[in-house]
Amino acid sequence: MIKILDGRDASTESERQHGRAGTTSRGGRSRRAFLASAGTTAALGVAGCLGSGGDTVKVGFAVAQSGAYTLLGESVINGFKLRVEEELDGQLGGRDVEFVSQDTEGDPGTGSSIAQEFITREEVDVIVGSISGAVASAMRPVIEDHVDDLVWLCPVGIGWQWPMDTPTDDVSVSCTSTQFITGDAYYQPSAPMADFAIENLGDSCVLAFADYSAGYQYGGLFRNRFEELGGDIAGEVPVPVGTEDYKPYLQNVDTSADFVFGMFAGSDAINFVKQFHETGLHEELDLSGVGFLAEADALGAQGDAAVGTYSALPYTPGKDTERNQEFVEAYQDVNDREPNVYACTSYDAAQVADTAIEEVGGTDANDIADVIPGIEVDSPRGYFEMTDSMPYHPVQDVDIRRVVATEGDAPPTNEVIDTIERVKAPFDCA
Amino acid sequence: MVGFEALVRATILGLQFGTTLALLVAGLTLVFGLMDVINLAHGSLYMLGAYFGVTLVDAGGSFWLALVVAPVAVGVVGLLMEVFTLRPLYGREPLYQILVTLGLAFVVEESVKEVWGTSAQNFAAPAVLAGSIDIAGVTYSQYQAFVLLFTTVLVAAIWVGLERTNVGVLLQATAHDPEMVDALGFDVSRVFTGVFAVSAVLAGLAGVLLGPARAVTPSMWFNVVLLAFAIIVIGGLGNFRGAIVASLLVGLLTGYAALLVPSYTELLVFALMAVVLLVRPAGIFGTATGDPG
Secondary structure, three states: OEEEOOHHHOOOHHHHHHOOOOOOOOOOOOHHHHHHOHHHHHHHHHHHHHHOOOOOEEEEEEEOOOHHHHHHHHHHHHHHHHHHHHHOOOEEOOEEEEEEEEEOOOOHHHHHHHHHHHHHOOOOOEEEEOOOHHHHHHHHHHHHOOOOOOEEEEOOOOOOOOOOOOOHHHOEEOOOOOEEEOOOOOOOOOHHHHHHHHHHOOOEEEEEEEOOHHHHHHHHHHHHHHHHOOOEEEEEEEEOOOOOOOHHHHOOOOOOOOEEEEEOOHHHHHHHHHHHHHOOHHHOOEEEEEHHHHOHHHHHHHHHHHOOOEEEEOOOOOOOOHHHHHHHHHHHHHHOOOOOHHHHHHHHHHHHHHHHHHHHOOOOHHHHHHHOOOOEEEEOOEEEEEOOOOOEOEEEEEEEEEEEOOOOOOOOEEEEEEEEEEEOOOOEEO | OOOHHHHHHHHHHHHHHHHHHHHHHHHHHHHHHHHOOOOOOHHHHHHHHHHHHHHHHHOOOOHHHHHHHHHHHHHHHHHHHHHHHHHHHOOOOHHHHHHHHHHHHHHHHHHHHHHHOOOOEOOOOOHHHOOEEEEOOEEEEHHHHHHHHHHHHHHHHHHHHHHHOHHHHHHHHHHHOHHHHHHOOOOHHHHHHHHHHHHHHHHHHHHHHHHHHOOEOOOHHHHHHHHHHHHHHHHOOOOHHHHHHHHHHHHHHHHHHHHHOHHHHHHHHHHHHHHHHHHOOOOOOOOHHHOOO
């Protein structure tokens, strides 16, 4: 079953002008796509270096390296470095790379001053980060004052907020001309699940979500799409972030509904899924959610409680393609663990930077910002294309996965059961 | 409208949550009551219990073995903490002890990251207790029911022990007048060490018991210690009975709030703490001695 889901329903001004969503042909790849494909770029990169001067590219990681997001921060650094150091001979676009990194501690104030320091003292060409959306929000005004000086790559946190009740078509987000999202743009791990669910899980859903901005945003986008398709939200269950005991909240789940859509990440996802199972709710309702609900890192701790959970995410480590197998093996060789979605989106950030610097032949931020829109990337998740218009983000396929048990003692794993093709977030810039 | 059945269910869930909390605060309140030490590393000892559980179960030991060995190991850690970091600070301002235990909490967090890594860990509940049972419309896993029963018996035993046994009398006397107890020939510093170690054992026990239902992560200590402190403030700092009653109260409050106004659950717990501090600064069961007035 293959469906096309895109932003064309939205039919906004910018959509009509740049309405490429859903129209990408896989056959006619551009020269850029050719450039971006794995081995070729590396070869060209080395060749390019021989001729050009010794200009280096300075990359600054502004990610959490302590606290709840430690693992995410490490994954982002590892993913980016894997591409640069193992596959591009330590170069981006044929120029030597110098890395700096600082711990945002997941704190917006710290993030903002790190951005300031990266720009004024370190004079970085590229900032990669942050993890938390709140930190990204705090970094945005600092970066906006220096859009001519650097490129901002966002594999995880974006820094967008809007009220939960906003209709999807009316969502307008903060745009920065040099911000390039290489992960998801909120829409992709949430709304496509509605398309799958209405056909496969039922038309009555309970929304359970972490009670903070990201929870409202992912949850709201799913709800809007689900209601648009004729589904009914039977109830909403907000739960505070960091809750250890979900059982008092789970009593609010209306068991006459068909399924639950959950928006929890990190240890919240682990606690929620385990306790959903423990209270016997899995016998009455299916569990679905954003991809983070059953992310590779969480499955080990969730164990059998996660089996049967449906989730949507652009990247699945178990994806059975040659490109992905290569990536997974290379990542495991260097880091001794399986990559997660953040490692993949950061690896792709390095691919985007490499291709753009190669094409521009320099690190001028404005020139780079001119070439990234429309670029096509050969990602472990499959090919994706950066949008032509702001907010710049990938138009990408979204995997619908189901957690299945594995033999022996190994933790359960995600199996891709459906793919919603070429999903684009139908957002306008504020 | 919320039906009668839903309220009954919220009550049961609230009491169950409250019992879990009681297990977490029991050791904390003993230490404060006796030693006047605000142990911010209590959550870390709880976390160590869970991680020791992970390692023991992974190494092929059974859950039951972990339930015995892990708390004892945490007790040893607690004992070393008391002897080497707290003992030199008795008699000084409480601020010193707050700082040293907070420092220890961070040391434990970083050590845990070094040893077990940053990603969430897990160990399974024993297979014997894999089934589920229904109590008044609420489905419990058998394991949950076991935790409930175990905790209730344990907390009741401590309570009775404090009230009725010679050791209990000694502890109460030490809390009341350590110098006199010293003069009567008991080694007060040993009593302190013992109580701190027992408190660590209780925290470790909570870690092993709650581990299978929760994500075992290097940051799991923080929320626990925050909530535990709200509870002992509500109950009256250092008052064992007060802490247990406050645990159940907070559990019930959480149960009802989650049913009626889920977004305000956390706020209500800390609002209750604020109200108690304003109206009865010594806590619901506190005595006037703690009253700054």
